[in-house]
Amino acid sequence: MHLRDAVHVLPIRVGPDGQAGVFNLSLITDATEGATLVDTGLPGQYDAIAGALAEAGVSVETLARIVLTHHDIDHVGALHDLVRASRARVLAHDVEAPYINGAVTPRFATPEAQEQHPQLRAVAAHFRPTPVDELLEDNALLPVVGGVRVVFSPGHTPGHICLYHERSRTLIAGDALAAEDGRLRGPNPSATPDMPLAAQSVRKLSALDVQAIVCYHGGVVDDDAQGQLRRVADELAA
Ligand SMILES: [Zn+2]
Numbered sequence: 292m293h294l295r296d297a298v299h300v301l302p303i304r305v306g307p308d309g310q311a312g313v314f315n316l317s318l319i320t321d322a323t324e325g326a327t328l329v330d331t332g333l334p335g336q337y338d339a340i341a342g343a344l345a346e347a348g349v350s351v352e353t354l355a356r357i358v359l360t361h362h363d364i365d366h367v368g369a370l371h372d373l374v375r376a377s378r379a380r381v382l383a384h385d386v387e388a389p390y391i392n393g394a395v396t397p398r399f400a401t402p403e404a405q406e407q408h409p410q411l412r413a414v415a416a417h418f419r420p421t422p423v424d425e426l427l428e429d430n431a432l433l434p435v436v437g438g439v440r441v442v443f444s445p446g447h448t449p450g451h452i453c454l455y456h457e458r459s460r461t462l463i464a465g466d467a468l469a470a471e472d473g474r475l476r477g478p479n480p481s482a483t484p485d486m487p488l489a490a491q492s493v494r495k496l497s498a499l500d501v502q503a504i505v506c507y508h509g510g511v512v513d514d515d516a517q518g519q520l521r522r523v524a525d526e527l528a529a
Pocket of ligand 1: 361363447466482
C-alpha cells in the first residue's frame with residue numbers, strides 16, 4: 292500500500308488466513324539509491340514479503356538495504372532468506388547487531404523466554420543469524436529520498452530504532468509505538484522490559500514534526516498523528 296511520498300506499507304498476514312494479525316513492514320523506494328525494506332516478519336514469511344514487494348513494484352533481487360528496528364523474531368524472521376535472494380545490505384543499531392548476527396542469544400531464544408512462551412521454541416528454532424553490514428547510531432541520516440533519520444528509541448529492546456522520513460514527515464515506529472483502529476498507543480507493556488526508558492523514547496519521538504506514523508503492530512496513524520503522539524507521550528509520563 293502506498294502511504295505517502297516514497298513510503299509504502301506492506302501488510303503481511305500472520306497465521307492461517309491471517310487470523311493472528313498483521314505485521315506492517317515499511318518500504319522506502321528510491322530510483323537512484325534502490326529500495327529499503329524495514330523489518331522482515333517471521334521465519335517462513337519470505338514468499339509473502341516477496342509478493343508484497345512485487346505489488347509495490349520492487350523485485351526482491353533489486354532490494355538495496357534492509358533496516359531492522361530491533362531483533363525480535365517477528366522483525367528478523369525472514370532476514371536470512373531475503374539477504375540470500377537480494378544481497379541487500381543489512382543495517383541495525385550497534386546494540387541490536389550481536390542479537391541478529393548470533394553473537395548473543397536473542398531474547399526470544401533464551402531458556403526463560405521459551406519457558407514462559409512455549410510456542411516461541413518452534414519459531415526460534417527457525418531463526419538464522421545473519422551478519423549486520425552497517426551499524427547505525429542515533430541521528431544518522433540514510434541518504435535515500437531526501438534523507439531518512441535514525442532515531443534511537445530504546446525500551447522495547449535496548450537498541451531499538453525508529454526511522455523518520457523527513458520530506459514526508461513520516462515516522463516508521465517499529466515497536467516503540469503501537470496502534471489500534473487508527474488510535475495511537477504506547478508500546479506493548481508485556482513485551483517491553485523497560486517501560487520508563489520506552490516512555491522517554493516516546494517523549495523524544497513526540498518532538499518530531501510528524502504527519503503519519505507506521506506502527507508494526509496496528510498499522511498507520513495519520514489522523515492528527517502529531518497530537519496523538521503528544522497524547523501518548525503524556526499518558527506514559529503520568
Ligand atoms: Zn518487538
